[in-house]
Amino acid sequence: MRVLVTGARGKVGRxxxxxxQEAGHDVRATDLTPPVFERPAEGEADYFQADLTDAxxxxxxxxxxxxxxxxxxxxxxxxxxxxxVFHNNLMATFNTxxxxxxxxxxxxxxxxxxTVPGFFFPERPVLPEYVPVDEEHPIRPQDPYATAKHFxxxxxxxxxxxxxxxxxxxxxxxxxxxxxxERNLGPMIRDHSETSPGFWxxxxxxxxxxxxxxxxxxx
Numbered sequence: 555m556r557v558l559v560t561g562a563r564g565k566v567g568r569x570x571x572x573x574x575q576e577a578g579h580d581v582r583a584t585d586l587t588p589p590v591f592e593r594p595a596e597g598e599a600d601y602f603q604a605d606l607t608d609a610x611x612x613x614x615x616x617x618x619x620x621x622x623x624x625x626x627x628x629x630x631x632x633x634x635x636x637x638x639v640f641h642n643n644l645m646a647t648f649n650t651x652x653x654x655x656x657x658x659x660x661x662x663x664x665x666x667x668x669t670v671p672g673f674f675f676p677e678r679p680v681l682p683e684y685v686p687v688d689e690e691h692p693i694r695p696q697d698p699y700a701t702a703k704h705f706x707x708x709x710x711x712x713x714x715x716x717x718x719x720x721x722x723x724x725x726x727x728x729x730x731x732x733x734x735x736e737r738n739l740g741p742m743i744r745d746h747s748e749t750s751p752g753f754w755x756x757x758x759x760x761x762x763x764x765x766x767x768x769x770x771x772x773x
Contacts, residue, residue, distance in 0.1 A: 556582070559582070561665075562599070562601065562625070566759060571583050577771070579770070585601075589603055611649075620659055620661070622650060628643055631699035651713055660719065661721070661770065666704075668727045669703060674697070674700060687753070722769045724762075726757050728757070730759065
């Protein structure tokens with residue numbers, strides 16, 4: 555299938571592009587960073603620079619895709635002003651999904667977040683009503699990142715009601731790769747008293763990429 559991966563220069567995007575290519579899909583990649591104007595390596599996915607908060611950019615890169623994997627986002631709320639996080643993450647999702655619907659894409663895989671229930675980055679700390687937390691747990695986000703991700707899931711639900719596109723939202727836990735296990739998880743392993751808003755859960759980026767491929771191919 556012809557698959558567009560947004561956020562393709564990020565941790566999840568890179569792994570997803572590779573996994574989709576390995577699975578035999580025709581992959582196009584997009585992100586904010588400029589392209590490299592050199593001869594592409596053999597088998598390298600076509601890359602296009604786009605700001606998905608701009609509807610024109612979104613429509614330009616989505617056209618021709620059968621499936622869109624939307625991994626583009628500011629990945630957490632603490633290093634950008636709140637309005638920037640919220641606007642970037644929600645408008646990029648809206649524009650990309652709208653383009654996918656208008657161009658007749660069959661599927662949209664949305665990378666949401668484990669932060670949606672509201673336990674991460676709260677101004678007023680909150681505990682879950684039960685553990686393990688599942689998809690039925692009440693949703694009470696406080697910060698701009700989790701709130702935008704929650705609204706993104708609502709956009710997927712609305713798309714199902716108003717079109718024939720199939721939407722899948724995935725809420726991955728804390729994404730790790732081979733270069734940051736020690737930095738991110740090491741302190742929690744050595745000091746069991748250290749708290750974790752994600753309840754010590756994580757996922758390897760390559761396992762997540764495999765899950766995204768399955769979501770892309772699901773019947």
